[in-house]
Amino acid sequence: MKSSKKRNSAKKAQEKQKNILEILKGHGAKIYRDLDDGQFPKFSIPSRSVSNIVYDKELRQYILGNTASVRSSRNSSQLRSFTQLMWLAFFANRLSQEKKSSTLRDVYYSSQAFAIEFDDQSESDNIIVDLEAVLSKPREDFHIFPEERSSIFGDLNIEYTIPGYEGKTMNLSNHPDGYAIGPSLTTSELLDTSAEIVIAIEKGGLFTRFVEEQVDKKFKAIIINTGGQAPRSTRTLLKRIHDEMSLPVIVLTDGDVYGEHIAMVIKSGSANAAHLRELTVPDAKWVGVWATDIEKFKLPTIPMTESDIKRCHDLKNDPRYADGIWKKELEVFLRIKRKAELEAFSKYGLTNITDKYLPQKLELAKSL
Amino acid sequence: MKSSKKRNSAKKAQEKQKNILEILKGHGAKIYRDLDDGQFPKFSIPSRSVSNIVYDKELRQYILGNTASVRSSRNSSQLRSFTQLMWLAFFANRLSQEKKSSTLRDVYYSSQAFAIEFDDQSESDNIIVDLEAVLSKPREDFHIFPEERSSIFGDLNIEYTIPGYEGKTMNLSNHPDGYAIGPSLTTSELLDTSAEIVIAIEKGGLFTRFVEEQVDKKFKAIIINTGGQAPRSTRTLLKRIHDEMSLPVIVLTDGDVYGEHIAMVIKSGSANAAHLRELTVPDAKWVGVWATDIEKFKLPTIPMTESDIKRCHDLKNDPRYADGIWKKELEVFLRIKRKAELEAFSKYGLTNITDKYLPQKLELAKSL
Numbered sequence: 001m002k003s004s005k006k007r008n009s010a011k012k013a014q015e016k017q018k019n020i021l022e023i024l025k026g027h028g029a030k031i032y033r034d035l036d037d038g039q040f041p042k043f044s045i046p047s048r049s050v051s052n053i054v055y056d057k058e059l060r061q062y063i064l065g066n067t068a069s070v071r072s073s074r075n076s077s078q079l080r081s082f083t084q085l086m087w088l089a090f091f092a093n094r095l096s097q098e099k100k101s102s103t104l105r106d107v108y109y110s111s112q113a114f115a116i117e118f119d120d121q122s123e124s125d126n127i128i129v130d131l132e133a134v135l136s137k138p139r140e141d142f143h144i145f146p147e148e149r150s151s152i153f154g155d156l157n158i159e160y161t162i163p164g165y166e167g168k169t170m171n172l173s174n175h176p177d178g179y180a181i182g183p184s185l186t187t188s189e190l191l192d193t194s195a196e197i198v199i200a201i202e203k204g205g206l207f208t209r210f211v212e213e214q215v216d217k218k219f220k221a222i223i224i225n226t227g228g229q230a231p232r233s234t235r236t237l238l239k240r241i242h243d244e245m246s247l248p249v250i251v252l253t254d255g256d257v258y259g260e261h262i263a264m265v266i267k268s269g270s271a272n273a274a275h276l277r278e279l280t281v282p283d284a285k286w287v288g289v290w291a292t293d294i295e296k297f298k299l300p301t302i303p304m305t306e307s308d309i310k311r312c313h314d315l316k317n318d319p320r321y322a323d324g325i326w327k328k329e330l331e332v333f334l335r336i337k338r339k340a341e342l343e344a345f346s347k348y349g350l351t352n353i354t355d356k357y358l359p360q361k362l363e364l365a366k367s368l
Numbered sequence: 369m370k371s372s373k374k375r376n377s378a379k380k381a382q383e384k385q386k387n388i389l390e391i392l393k394g395h396g397a398k399i400y401r402d403l404d405d406g407q408f409p410k411f412s413i414p415s416r417s418v419s420n421i422v423y424d425k426e427l428r429q430y431i432l433g434n435t436a437s438v439r440s441s442r443n444s445s446q447l448r449s450f451t452q453l454m455w456l457a458f459f460a461n462r463l464s465q466e467k468k469s470s471t472l473r474d475v476y477y478s479s480q481a482f483a484i485e486f487d488d489q490s491e492s493d494n495i496i497v498d499l500e501a502v503l504s505k506p507r508e509d510f511h512i513f514p515e516e517r518s519s520i521f522g523d524l525n526i527e528y529t530i531p532g533y534e535g536k537t538m539n540l541s542n543h544p545d546g547y548a549i550g551p552s553l554t555t556s557e558l559l560d561t562s563a564e565i566v567i568a569i570e571k572g573g574l575f576t577r578f579v580e581e582q583v584d585k586k587f588k589a590i591i592i593n594t595g596g597q598a599p600r601s602t603r604t605l606l607k608r609i610h611d612e613m614s615l616p617v618i619v620l621t622d623g624d625v626y627g628e629h630i631a632m633v634i635k636s637g638s639a640n641a642a643h644l645r646e647l648t649v650p651d652a653k654w655v656g657v658w659a660t661d662i663e664k665f666k667l668p669t670i671p672m673t674e675s676d677i678k679r680c681h682d683l684k685n686d687p688r689y690a691d692g693i694w695k696k697e698l699e700v701f702l703r704i705k706r707k708a709e710l711e712a713f714s715k716y717g718l719t720n721i722t723d724k725y726l727p728q729k730l731e732l733a734k735s736l
Contacts, residue, residue: 103573147573182545205515
């Protein structure tokens with residue numbers, strides 16, 4: 001299985017590139033056709049306004065509704081954003097053809113080489129999301145990558161597809177500090193694994209603890225350090241491991257409302273990525289630290305701040321928090337008004353979290 | 369040379385452990401002697417008060433002066449911190465013996481298992497720095513590690529010394545997203561390298577660009593992503609590569625006062641680590657982005673904020689900024705009141721920074 005997968009990997013990467021180039025070409029051709037027909041060229045963009053973002057219970061994430069807006073070169077108030085979007089499609093085409101990576105910030109500055117005007121980076125970021133919506137593809141597909149780094153450790157064999165590394169393989173359990181998750185890892189072919197679960201954990205210190213205590217071997221796990229809110233690259237990789245290797249994903253965070261939301265974003269994304277499906281793992285399970293764990297395990301706590309409490313109230317209005325543990329734990333946080341960090345288990349010894357808490361939660365995850 | 373180094377690596381790690389255990393034992397024995405002699409036990413701690421922190425021009429970093437303070441169990445106002453420090457030494461001994469890693473936060477929560485009282489983590493953090501000062505050893509030596517992660521890429525062969533990985537080797541150019549820098553990398557044996565320079569860069573996006581453009585091969589470089597202000601683990605590794613492999617270190621940051629200070633901290637540490645020598649690379653060179661580069665390369669800029677300007681004025685009073693480029697560039701920042709990001713070079717094309725700017729700066733670094 002491994003070798004046949006290996007043979008396919010370079011081909012798949014080529015197909016992906018071909019695919020994005022064809023989609024871009026299609027949009028470019030339409031602009032030319034409009035011009036040939038004596039029409040003002042235009043783009044149709046799925047509307048990303050709040051009124052067009054709805055929660056889809058089946059997909060278990062936010063999606064865009066059917067409203068589309070037109071960005072036309074005929075309308076002088078739309079000419080600026082039409083031009084920006086057209087330039088970006090051109091630039092995305094070049095990045096994809098040359099297989100060069102870039103970042104949101106790179107794109108903003110690159111525009112200046114072409115005398116395309118953006119007031120600031122937030123304006124160009126916004127146009128990049130527009131292009132994602134037009135193409136229905138995440139920006140990583142047209143080579144705009146996040147610059148944050150998280151890391152991964154565990155028995156997973158991958159094969160690189162980026163230029164210069166095609167065909168090279170790596171086992172991700174060889175470097176115990178973890179492999180940084182960037183463009184080469186998220187675009188790699190996932191070959192095989194002996195793991196049976198993925199554990200995403202919020203903090204680097206705990207990641208080290210988990211590696212040191214051989215959680216990967218004892219629980220047949222791939223361990224991912226999200227470094228706080230999981231960057232897009234991490235969420236992409238989590239989804240791919242879940243979908244392609246059929247592994248369940250569990251999330252361990254600090255016991256506070258921000259931790260709960262880190263897990264929710266891994267599970268169902270965010271409203272401003274409602275036009276994408278590549279960043280969510282709807283089956284991901286938040287296993288702790290729950291507000292109820294704080295009481296159950298008598299963890300040392302810190303008082304919630306005003307901003308923590310406000311955040312709880314905000315999330316109560318989010319449909320994703322309307323039932324199940326998501327709702328229940330928010331309510332307990334609001335009642336106890338205390339929070340606890342993952343490291344709080346060190347009160348019972350440094351390995352209490354891996355020896356006692358984790359096995360309980362893994363067992364419980366089966367029934368969640 | 370490689371194989372003989374390899375043979376020594378496990379031995380060196382053992383010696384390091386033995387060394388820290390002996391120092392701790394020495395302090396413990398002194399406590400017992402005091403008790404046997406009918407004396408109240410005490411610690412002598414190099415004073416870390418501002419008046420005892422001086423800039424040493426020869427070492428090119430802040431150091432502690434000769435003032436020491438006594439933490440005695442006789443004095444009821446010192447009994448609390450004496451007890452905390454004694455417990456921490458006990459706990460450090462256990463961590464070192466068992467070769468378990470921990471973090472500042474772990475130590476805070478672990479204290480609760482022993483009914484040692486700390487009001488909050490900042491109190492325990494402070495005692496940890498006291499123990500560093502007492503032992504003249506960085507806390508990593510007694511197994512308290514930072515949780516931040518940065519990453520490294522380049523032709524450097526290392527050999528792990530942590531339990532379970534002793535004797536295993538790794539070439540750090542095999543994973544193009546970079547190897548996370550954590551406890552296993554900072555404690556590894558550095559075997560050999562074909563590199564002739566180390567380039568520390570502030571941003572993940574540029575790190576990816578540098579790898580993609582094969583800066584490691586073209587300029588025989590090891591590339592390190594500091595991810596903003598370089599974590600202690602990164603500074604430790606930079607120092608080790610510089611000292612043990614005799615490689616020059618250059619630092620590339622955004623063109624602003626915070627970037628200038630990122631470079632300075634790599635070079636000469638910070639006042640609150642004046643008791644340590646393990647975290648500085650006095651020969652490190654800041655090669656850009658300078659304020660003068662902003663003008664020279666006509667880079668797109670952003671106005672400096674009030675806080676940027678205040679920071680410039682603060683640094684002008686720091687003796688390390690009293691001459692050379694450090695002083696000059698601060699003055700130019702204050703005159704132009706503009707700043708520029710590393711990505712600003714993308715105005716001239718995505719590879720302008722690696723094709724044009726970097727070679728100029730590498731040439732110039734030779735004369736700095």
